[in-house]
Amino acid sequence: MIEKATFGAGCFWGVEAEFRKVDGVTDVAVGYSGGTTKDPTYKDVCSGATGHAEVVEVEYDPSKVSYEELLEVFWNNHDPTTPNRQGWDIGTQYRSAIFYHSPEQEAAARASKDKIQERFKKPIVTEITLASEFYRAEEYHQRYFEKNRLARFFSM
Numbered sequence: 001m002i003e004k005a006t007f008g009a010g011c012f013w014g015v016e017a018e019f020r021k022v023d024g025v026t027d028v029a030v031g032y033s034g035g036t037t038k039d040p041t042y043k044d045v046c047s048g049a050t051g052h053a054e055v056v057e058v059e060y061d062p063s064k065v066s067y068e069e070l071l072e073v074f075w076n077n078h079d080p081t082t083p084n085r086q087g088w089d090i091g092t093q094y095r096s097a098i099f100y101h102s103p104e105q106e107a108a109a110r111a112s113k114d115k116i117q118e119r120f121k122k123p124i125v126t127e128i129t130l131a132s133e134f135y136r137a138e139e140y141h142q143r144y145f146e147k148n149r150l151a152r153f154f155s156m
Helices: 012-020 042-046 067-076 103-119 149-155
Strands: 003-009 025-033 053-060 096-100 127-130
Touching: 003 012, 003 067, 012 025, 012 053, 012 067, 053 067, 053 096, 067 103, 096 103, 103 127
Parallel strands: 096 127
Antiparallel strands: 003 053, 003 096, 025 053
């Protein structure tokens, strides 16, 4: 049975690329979640007025990869101590967020956050909230680094 996990960790292009490398992940889509506007566009989300975060919706086979392992990928690929910012990307749409889909995911996310705090001097600001509507981003954002090989070089 395939399950879903949803994470916000800055610009969704790099986050998507990292989760695609994980054995047991069957699909990753980039999109928007956590806001108030129905069917937001990239332009809407970038305005900061919708409340959405750029997120990845990860579909995975729990018999091959655990949710806890996905949480490790999440923590290891962004700075969860910077509010509304990852690198040069600034705004609420780039916030660190875990959107859980079940009580088990919520418990795992909270335990993981407590454990991972030991690695950081500053407090972790990652929000952990119930998953809300996921809006798939425009097609040109899907698999962006695969479609635009130079973009990965310039985004580092």
